[in-house]
Amino acid sequence: MRVPAKLLIVLVAMLPAPVFADEPAAEDGKVRIIVFGAHPDDAEYKAGGTAAKWARLGHHVKLVSVTNGDIGHWQMAGGPLAQRRTAEVKTAAKKLGVTSQVLDIHDGELLPTLENRKLITTLIREWNADIVIAHRPWDYHPDHRYVGVLVQDAAFMVTVPFFCPDVPPLKKNPVFLYSSDGFQRPYPFQADIAVSVDDVFDTKLDAIHELTSQAYEGGANGSEEHLRSVPPATDAAARKIWLKAKWSARQSAEANRFRDVLIRRYGEEKGKAVRFAETFEICEYGSRPNAEEMRRLFPFFPEEK
Numbered sequence: 001m002r003v004p005a006k007l008l009i010v011l012v013a014m015l016p017a018p019v020f021a022d023e024p025a026a027e028d029g030k031v032r033i034i035v036f037g038a039h040p041d042d043a044e045y046k047a048g049g050t051a052a053k054w055a056r057l058g059h060h061v062k063l064v065s066v067t068n069g070d071i072g073h074w075q076m077a078g079g080p081l082a083q084r085r086t087a088e089v090k091t092a093a094k095k096l097g098v099t100s101q102v103l104d105i106h107d108g109e110l111l112p113t114l115e116n117r118k119l120i121t122t123l124i125r126e127w128n129a130d131i132v133i134a135h136r137p138w139d140y141h142p143d144h145r146y147v148g149v150l151v152q153d154a155a156f157m158v159t160v161p162f163f164c165p166d167v168p169p170l171k172k173n174p175v176f177l178y179s180s181d182g183f184q185r186p187y188p189f190q191a192d193i194a195v196s197v198d199d200v201f202d203t204k205l206d207a208i209h210e211l212t213s214q215a216y217e218g219g220a221n222g223s224e225e226h227l228r229s230v231p232p233a234t235d236a237a238a239r240k241i242w243l244k245a246k247w248s249a250r251q252s253a254e255a256n257r258f259r260d261v262l263i264r265r266y267g268e269e270k271g272k273a274v275r276f277a278e279t280f281e282i283c284e285y286g287s288r289p290n291a292e293e294m295r296r297l298f299p300f301f302p303e304e305k
Contacts, residue, residue: 036133038110039065041211041214045208049195049200052203064101065100069102089210092210095203116146118164120153132177175289190281191281194262195278196262251275259272
């Protein structure tokens with residue numbers, strides 16, 4: 001049966017948002033990092049600065065949005081929003097010097113199923129990850145929680161040969177890290193690793209600037225009133241000033257919250273001088289890095305005395 005041209009256009013418009021994924025770089029001895037965020041902005045927000053630091057040194061970073069963000073706006077939804085947000089994170093990734101991928105799972109509908117466990121396991125294996133970063137499995141948003149659960153559930157399975165046997169298992173279990181949050185139960189986030197992002201703060205801001213639907217329009221919790229409080233889209237310079245004030249407060253609060261961890265890593269003088277930080281907690285699943293491994297995985301840290 002021949003499909004009328006007008007109907008064909010409608011059907012194509014209804015197709016899910018495409019996934020943009022770059023092939024992983026060839027093996028070259030560099031560190032390989034994969035960051036899972038629930039939505040197209042989470043990985044960039046939580047680890048964009050550290051990702052940029054790795055990328056500047058030639059290491060390979062992939063930011064994965066586990067859902068397509070298709071209900072994450074107060075004014076639009078569905079395929080058009082998913083496509084818009086996919087384009088946003090792809091542009092942000094270019095600013096950071098990293099790879100980006102958006103999975104075609106509806107926003108708000110992620111579940112910790114066997115199918116999704118296999119998907120996460122496959123992505124970690126295909127990237128041949130040394131480090132895996134994700135939300136903790138305790139969070140206000142179910143998608144955030146289930147990303148944490150799925151990554152935890154994959155933490156052992158990535159090395160098991162006959163689980164997802166079509167993809168070679170990893171020879172060594174990666175280091176699994178939680179990104180920071182402010183939730184208190186069952187226990188507060190505990191930073192084991194604090195990274196100064198002072199030198200890449202503007203790069204991170206340039207990336208976040210591209211996430212217009214979230215950074216400026218407020219995402220799912222935005223409104224006309226919110227838009228009026230933000231500099232207009234026609235004034236990019238004013239928007240960046242507004243964004244810098246917001247994120248300066250956020251990242252400096254993280255640095256101050258874990259000042260002791262920064263001092264342990266950078267020394268008294270430099271640790272106290274750090275303005276902006278991203279922090280991570282080592283998951284009890286996966287590898288537990290010793291001092292030598294930490295130097296390899298975080299080559300931008302100063303040498304320990």
